[in-house]
Amino acid sequence: KAGVTQTPRYLIKTRGQQVTLSCSPISGHRSVSWYQQTPGQGLQFLFEYFSETQRNKGNFPGRFSGRQFSNSRSEMNVSTLELGDSALYLCASSFPAGGKETQYFGPGTRLLVL
């Protein structure tokens, strides 16, 4: 079974631009979560989608948004990029397991904002 895939793998943008990242979950997984990883901060939860609905959102500004499609693929968008948005953005998918889901991560998209 193919793993979680994320595109693009690397991205360079300038301040003020916007960016869209894509995530394809493992086949059969309907939950997709997004995390931001920066040095010293670990993995910070952005949001989680299940069946095209956002179920949870982390403490990030409204410039960070996402969506999920009927095939469970997900996108996240960051508008008006800031230097501090430079990070590794990770997507994870899981299969329902009564709260004991294991999230499987993709390789991430490395975003650099100049």
Next chain:
Amino acid sequence: DQQVKQNSPSLSVQEGRISILNCDYTNSMFDYFLWYKKYPAEGPTFLISISSIKDKNEDGRFTVFLNKSAKHLSLHIVPSQPGDSAVYFCAARNSGGSNYKLTFGKGTLLTVNP
């Protein structure tokens, strides 16, 4: 408010010896815990999990111990191998809650010396 803490940023161990990585949590609602391993430029890889109804779970060279009263868990790797050198993240969640996110520690860099 860091609810999951990995107080050792780094750990160095000799090949063949035991590696012990520690994790503390403060949220008493957490009842499901996972360990992930992360190599540079890759997404985290799931290693092992434990539910709060257990105090130990083993999978090959990896064993996780949970001490609920101390709100402490540890990952033991025996014997350690150079390929185990990576950053290890501890993660936790409340399996009965409506919040599906994982809360991560900031990671411990394990170096296994040949």
